[in-house]
Amino acid sequence: MSLPNVTKHRQLGLMDDQVLKMYSVMVLARKFDERATLIQRSGKTAFHISSIGQETAQVAAAFALEPHHDYFLPYYRDYAFVLSVGMTVRELMLALFLKAEDVNGGRQMPGHFGYRKHHIVTASSPVATQVLHAVGIALTAVMKKEDRVAFVTFGEGASNQGDVHEAFNFAGVFKLPVIFLCENNQYAISIPAHRQVAGRIVDRAAGYGFPGVRVDGNDALEVYRVVREARDRALRGAGPTLIEAMLYRIPPHSTSDDDMLYRTKEEVEYYKEQDGIQHFRRYLSECGVLNDEQDRYISENAVREINEASRYADQAPYPAPEDAMRHVYAEDGGGV
Amino acid sequence: MSLPNVTKHRQLGLMDDQVLKMYSVMVLARKFDERATLIQRSGKTAFHISSIGQETAQVAAAFALEPHHDYFLPYYRDYAFVLSVGMTVRELMLALFLKAEDVNGGRQMPGHFGYRKHHIVTASSPVATQVLHAVGIALTAVMKKEDRVAFVTFGEGASNQGDVHEAFNFAGVFKLPVIFLCENNQYAISIPAHRQVAGRIVDRAAGYGFPGVRVDGNDALEVYRVVREARDRALRGAGPTLIEAMLYRIPPHSTSDDDMLYRTKEEVEYYKEQDGIQHFRRYLSECGVLNDEQDRYISENAVREINEASRYADQAPYPAPEDAMRHVYAEDGGGV
Amino acid sequence: MSMRKTEVESEMPIITYLEAIRSAMCEEMVRDDNVFVLGEDIGKGGVMNATKGMRDRFGERRVLDTPLTESAIVGVAIGAAMVDMRPIAEIQFADFIFPATNQIISEAAKIRYRSNNDWQCPIVIRVPYGATGGGGLYHSQCPESVFFGTPGLKIVAPSTAYDAKGLMKASVRDDDPVLYFEHKKCYLYISDEVPEEDYTVPIGIAAVRREGGDITVIAYGMAVHHALKASEELAKEGISTHVLDLRTLHPLDQPAILEAAAKTGKILIFHEDNKTGGIGAEISAILAERLLYELDAPIMRFCPPDIPAVGMAPTLEKFYLPTVDRLKKAMRQLAES
Amino acid sequence: MSMRKTEVESEMPIITYLEAIRSAMCEEMVRDDNVFVLGEDIGKGGVMNATKGMRDRFGERRVLDTPLTESAIVGVAIGAAMVDMRPIAEIQFADFIFPATNQIISEAAKIRYRSNNDWQCPIVIRVPYGATGGGGLYHSQCPESVFFGTPGLKIVAPSTAYDAKGLMKASVRDDDPVLYFEHKKCYLYISDEVPEEDYTVPIGIAAVRREGGDITVIAYGMAVHHALKASEELAKEGISTHVLDLRTLHPLDQPAILEAAAKTGKILIFHEDNKTGGIGAEISAILAERLLYELDAPIMRFCPPDIPAVGMAPTLEKFYLPTVDRLKKAMRQLAES
Ligand SMILES: Cc1ncc(C[n+]2csc(CCOP(=O)(O)OP(=O)(O)O)c2C)c(N)n1
Ligand SMILES: Cc1ncc(C[n+]2csc(CCOP(=O)(O)OP(=O)(O)O)c2C)c(N)n1
Numbered sequence A, B: 001m002s003l004p005n006v007t008k009h010r011q012l013g014l015m016d017d018q019v020l021k022m023y024s025v026m027v028l029a030r031k032f033d034e035r036a037t038l039i040q041r042s043g044k045t046a047f048h049i050s051s052i053g054q055e056t057a058q059v060a061a062a063f064a065l066e067p068h069h070d071y072f073l074p075y076y077r078d079y080a081f082v083l084s085v086g087m088t089v090r091e092l093m094l095a096l097f098l099k100a101e102d103v104n105g106g107r108q109m110p111g112h113f114g115y116r117k118h119h120i121v122t123a124s125s126p127v128a129t130q131v132l133h134a135v136g137i138a139l140t141a142v143m144k145k146e147d148r149v150a151f152v153t154f155g156e157g158a159s160n161q162g163d164v165h166e167a168f169n170f171a172g173v174f175k176l177p178v179i180f181l182c183e184n185n186q187y188a189i190s191i192p193a194h195r196q197v198a199g200r201i202v203d204r205a206a207g208y209g210f211p212g213v214r215v216d217g218n219d220a221l222e223v224y225r226v227v228r229e230a231r232d233r234a235l236r237g238a239g240p241t242l243i244e245a246m247l248y249r250i251p252p253h254s255t256s257d258d259d260m261l262y263r264t265k266e267e268v269e270y271y272k273e274q275d276g277i278q279h280f281r282r283y284l285s286e287c288g289v290l291n292d293e294q295d296r297y298i299s300e301n302a303v304r305e306i307n308e309a310s311r312y313a314d315q316a317p318y319p320a321p322e323d324a325m326r327h328v329y330a331e332d333g334g335g336v
Numbered sequence C, D: 001m002s003m004r005k006t007e008v009e010s011e012m013p014i015i016t017y018l019e020a021i022r023s024a025m026c027e028e029m030v031r032d033d034n035v036f037v038l039g040e041d042i043g044k045g046g047v048m049n050a051t052k053g054m055r056d057r058f059g060e061r062r063v064l065d066t067p068l069t070e071s072a073i074v075g076v077a078i079g080a081a082m083v084d085m086r087p088i089a090e091i092q093f094a095d096f097i098f099p100a101t102n103q104i105i106s107e108a109a110k111i112r113y114r115s116n117n118d119w120q121c122p123i124v125i126r127v128p129y130g131a132t133g134g135g136g137l138y139h140s141q142c143p144e145s146v147f148f149g150t151p152g153l154k155i156v157a158p159s160t161a162y163d164a165k166g167l168m169k170a171s172v173r174d175d176d177p178v179l180y181f182e183h184k185k186c187y188l189y190i191s192d193e194v195p196e197e198d199y200t201v202p203i204g205i206a207a208v209r210r211e212g213g214d215i216t217v218i219a220y221g222m223a224v225h226h227a228l229k230a231s232e233e234l235a236k237e238g239i240s241t242h243v244l245d246l247r248t249l250h251p252l253d254q255p256a257i258l259e260a261a262a263k264t265g266k267i268l269i270f271h272e273d274n275k276t277g278g279i280g281a282e283i284s285a286i287l288a289e290r291l292l293y294e295l296d297a298p299i300m301r302f303c304p305p306d307i308p309a310v311g312m313a314p315t316l317e318k319f320y321l322p323t324v325d326r327l328k329k330a331m332r333q334l335a336e337s
């Protein structure tokens, strides 16, 4: 394979160290996820919901945004995303182990992200509610004349909830700076996308008068490019963009799911081959940005970080029982 | 203006007496509506919500369907529609006057149609809920292998409710025999369509993989044609159709609304000129289907029917107070 | 009907309940740039005139006409509130709040708790409720009990112009989500003295509206006025009624409820919402748990029957809605029991 | 835990609560072609296995996997029910019922009433609720009180396999909308004898689970089993407990409640839903209104605290969820009062 004179990432304005960083986060997320699955299997934790197969798109999207400035409303698979915008593996492990030091105080299931200092908006389990919150945050940016976007993700199953339609329409009417990213991983638990989604999600944008872009979610630089463009549009005042990233959920829905009830090993194996992280690794090697030694170093670093974090989180104390009573309302009464 | 050899309605398979009947119902609906407004102004009734400006499309759509066979889920402006599928002026007057003999027993606001014997499904006030019911009825037709469609209407404001999206998707996934007709009358109370609807409603259909058709709601034969086609598609098993009929609401939102707060007299006057009933009358005269004498006869008939109906309804008794307690549940307990 | 007797030297203007709500919103918008209102048709003033004139004064950004989508109205408001805005969302009629239930119960109510205090959601949702006559099944409902008891939510329901204004201000300034139930019948029917200067009415505090020794009536919203009227008339028959106006429905002012009940030992709870599962049930349960030995009669509830809502026909309406006469009968029975 | 003592000659099979639900659905589908089930992931058996094997047996039309849209699941079921189908709609977790609130409260509950009996809406909505441990804030909720008190709805909440089956059949055959609250903890934890032949358990009728003379515990769902366990243990301390299982939450079986309460005069209401605004409040209010003079102690409610739901960490979970030990303490206190 011959290389172009200027590498694709440079054409997109990405420096070598940035793509290396992207790659490192993908590796870190993957390894975190594998570890979390192992920890769950060992019985140490109750539940894990995995992002394997979706990291490439998540990291690429995140790098097209402005951490600690834009607002982020990730959904429960967005481990790689939240690692890209500031969360640490230790923070993720504390959530997994449900410890007091977890920002959510061990209250929420793992995968329910939220961290004000990282501009990650608190998430619940009912799918798609956050899409409207993103619109409200985008509205605020316009009202306050702030140069930022709200970025929200959701699955293709969740995309069918009424709230998504209301959000698209609201954002379209007011041309708000919001980016809707649907991570279409082909399944909503057991339901394949063709039984879940009529038409194509990407085509829904046209009905609200804003652009819809479908992108190969395993192609990091393409995802980066379309999110970047969407952000530019948003900041220009040209309104929202819907991006549909085509992906595949490699693991079962969660540690409680048996995916062999509704799909075949062969299908899963086929998609494993398409792994976006491996694509990206090959691209980086071909560009000369990544060599085997660096790659090994990145992996080892990730493993070390994960080891330390899981040890730390395992040993950290649980929340005090009576802390359950706190924060139903503002502690000072919230009033005047 | 020269006539084609075969009149347009004949090309569409409509006999002369059918188009005359269509015209008569339009006239009847218009006159009913004008009377209802007068009655309300006189203080005899509390409330009226008008269909003036939308009758043409409503009647044309109804004539493309199969009364007492298909199921109908009209919204509150569909007076002309319900008159086309079997309701009588007397029934409408009983509802307006809130009398015991009204099928709803005087419980509901006027305009909340529902009549099982006419296959008119009971309606509530929260907009757009009925769109999902239509999908459920269409699903039933498929399950029971019955050759019928569900036909549902809603305003362009209502089209933005989450339920509409969920209905479109559900119907699209299962290719159900349902026809969605949006009566886009340019306003949702005070909000003009461009501040209410992002993009074009008709374009939303494509996002669910079924056809969307925009039609001039003042053109009776065009509306008839597209609804007929939608019905044929539905019965062929080809799935739903979304039709957006472009209309204009001539009166204020309801008798409680002052429309001069948000639009001009000139705008309203302009649209009054586009009246579909007058268009249709001219067309019928030009075809030689309608002459002045017949026209007068149709009007007089309508007025007579309305006079009798309003006299009857005015004199009819109110529901007995304690009837309020009935029918919360099936009277025999509903159980086993 | 006027709540407070005008004293001779009083200079306070008397305004309607509706004006009180509007002036509170306006003053809060002047005080704090982060306050804004959103809802259907509010630009033209709203279908009830609550926001009349506000668009001209504050611009269409801060008096935001939204699409016809209640879940979006609340969901967008939540998003804005999480990044420090103070939205006041209008639901056009209480009957149409249900599409927003998920955003209210799953989101607004749980944002602080689930994030362990990392995020908060200071929204106000205005909910015009109750029957005015001529509204029928879907323009008259009292859905407060659907949301009552949801930890994380606050619910207020003023009965006077004074409280309407003070509770609106308190709600806007409160750091937690508040459902603001405004009774549509009170809008123009109720007027009373409202100070010109800034004040708030604290959330969570009930008010004694009338002192009495024979029976205690506990009510909120329009029911308070019926109760006062009935009390006045019964006073002529020698029955002395103590009237407590809850003002805040959630969390309930338990000390005030206990005190008002203890005053007479004979309690009638009165609301326009259906009896079964209404807020009256909780009040009764609190009393049965904490004040049993001071009760001199069964705790009575005077509420409309358990049917979906008021019918449109005048006969049905009259049958359903509480009247002062029927209320008096219930009060008299209790007094004589 | 098994509810009914196996008698020596009994030939009745013992099955789980989950199997009971499933077999009721299957038998109703065999009996009546109009019965069908719909919901998310139910084709593969549902995330809880309630519909396991049913798609193979009845085909994917009658065991219909829907898109991930609760309002559509209920709304489509309503449409079908209005044209004579008998849909059983599954909400995957009770916590996710809220997007369907408008369809349930504005539509299903009011269709018969608003149409003056011209239309009816015989749907069943299955609502798997309650904590099993490890579910956290959004997979453990008890939202029954949100719908409780809505005229036009029926709500059932079986505690045994026998009732689960009989109430499911009664719900399917009922001509009005029924919310069928199935406690997730009961699924596999509860097994008891269920006849092979067709039977129903009537909606609206509570059941005495244990006769006793000192105190009365009123409960439903999983709480009934805790109450029975506690009663058994307290019997050894000489405290005799009468246990009433509500079985139907709406409409409540008032005669049975009054009778069970009158039996001892000392009443403890116990549910897993939050205390404030829970169904216990209505029960207490009924007693305070109709049985006051036969009460020998304040009416107590034993419920989790008023916080949004159970936290995920084991410490938080343990703090929140009712335990037999804490329940016994409350019962003992009442008995000794
Ligand atoms: C409103 C609601 N209904 C049901 C669920 C249960 N549930 C959790 S994840 C899920 C599937 C989501 O699929 P998709 O949106 O495609 O995201 P994915 O898991 O594939 O990433 C379901 C049904 C839920 N969380 N929220
Ligand atoms: C869920 C809900 N929200 C608000 C209302 C109050 N409302 C009644 S009609 C209406 C406007 C509807 O506009 P559109 O759908 O365009 O129909 P049109 O009245 O123009 O025919 C509104 C806001 C309602 N009925 N239901």
Ligand SMILES: [Mg+2]
Residues within 6 Å of the ligand: A155, A156, A157, A183, A184, A185, A186, A187, A188, A189
């Ligand atoms: Mg998916």
Ligand SMILES: [Mg+2]
Residues within 6 Å of the ligand: B155, B156, B157, B183, B184, B185, B186, B187, B188, B189
């Ligand atoms: Mg309109």
